[in-house]
Amino acid sequence: MEGSMGGGRRSGSDGLRWPSKTMPAMEELQSRLQETLDLLSPQELRSFRRILKTVDEEPRVSPLQLELEGGSASGLASLLAKHYYLPAAPRVLAKVLQQLRRADLLARWQNAAAAADDYGPVIPRKVPKRSYDCVDGELDRYDLSGRRKAFLMCVKRNRPGAQHDVMLMKEWLGQCQFEHTSCIDPDKMELLGKITSFRDGLNEIKDEIGCCLVTLMSHGENGFIKMKDDERVSLEDIFEMFNNKNCPALQEKPKIFIIQACRGEKRDSGVETDDEPMDSDDISEKRRLPTFSDYFIIYPTQADHVALRHPRTGSVMIEAMAEVFKQHGNRWHIADFFTRVNNRVVHTEFHLREEPIKVSLVMESTLTKSVYF
Structure with missing residues (x-):
């Protein structure tokens, strides 16, 4: 040769x-x-x-x-x-x-x-x-040549279509070269134990870490995500677990959170939602951008609103992610990628009694560089 x-x-x-x-x-x-x-x-x-x-x-x-x-x-x-x-x-x-x-x-x-x-x-x-x-050329890029680690949590119980979400997310993580840890149908203590173990593993790993991605899919409300036992876990507490103090292995590394859950009770009916009835005094407003650097958080809907999930094809956001990636691959940095996903979501209509339903994704970022998978 x-x-x-x-x-x-x-x-x-x-x-x-x-x-x-x-x-x-x-x-x-x-x-x-x-x-x-x-x-x-x-x-x-x-x-x-x-x-x-x-x-x-x-x-x-x-x-x-x-x-x-x-x-x-x-x-x-x-x-x-x-x-x-x-x-x-x-x-x-x-x-x-x-x-x-x-x-x-x-x-x-x-x-x-x-x-x-x-x-x-x-x-x-x-x-x-x-x-x-x-x-x-004016915008630096994060060095993702190190190991890419992901944590994937999904509550499938009473959430038809959730298994399809898990399948799509595993495919996407694999295509983006992430090693992932799964956590399916946990109760509150199981989730906290497994995600703490995942975080501790990052701190103990000898190899360089390139990026961390955490996906949480379940029922929810603004600032919280629910487990199979209906116990709530604060999203802010999970974000804090990976900050520069608690996870020094991720200092100056991108920390990406994909949240597929409702953020409140406001809803447009027509498809199943990741929401359950709750008393009005049970809602706690805890939405704020983390003060820590290098975070990117994507929500499937605006604050106080429900997220949409189809009982056969799964969550609207997760399905759109898979479709955009299948069509375009990893050609964009992460903010542009989810902008494309949002474009698809915004222009997708669901109907109930001939009434259209619309949702829009929300991105929160303290990234200091661009992220290319």
Whole structure:
């Protein structure tokens, strides 16, 4: 396979060599890059794009450049060849292959980078900025190269369609490369015990954590979520468990909370809701943005309103998340992703006795950077 890389001198087990007198042409470099990228699996190509965003080599490739130009192996090869200058292109590829643990491809590109270095420093050409470079280049990104950990809680009892929500969330978490811990139909003490154990595990893990995501799906009211025993758990208390003081492993790491539960009694009838009757003095207003940094919280409805769930297809928000991700993948950072989800939810109508029903998601954020899965 090594001899098929084309162009330049062949060097046997030493890998790629540039020609002795002239640097390889753009087309030749791009061809060599593509031949290597064609050997990666679809999953490895997805990981390649994710890792490329974090490679410490200027000028960095922006996520939107990857979105628009790096959707295929040939597109990635063209982007690498045009964006980076020699000897940077072989060096960047070697760094990514090292993280992918493709030792079979790594050696040839390490040698190629060393050979290109023999030509001395190369002044990078000035690349005209596109509009998306100007916008995205000013906003830092969280480094998600570490392990991505998720906690998934769902009360299925008396919530038809909830099993479909669990299935969709597990698929989405897997596609976004999260390792998840499930907690199904817990009572209050079970939830608190399991989520505390999950949090403690983050603090004790030796590997670097890239991101934490907590999903809670059940009946609820404003500021609380209910367990199978009808006991309430304060959402604010759960948020606090993962702040910088209680979970130092997540300092300066994105902490994402997806809450699928009602936030009050106001309702538009027509589909099943994640709400149960309650006395008026049982409602406690405790809604406030956490004062801690790096939080992103998504609710399925406005304060004091019910959330919508279909008995067959599950929750409106969870289904919309799956549909948007299936159509567009992880091309957007998380705020834009849920904006797209909200667009779909807002333009979805449910009817009861020919009366339309509408809901809108609510996002709360103290993120300091953009989050790309």
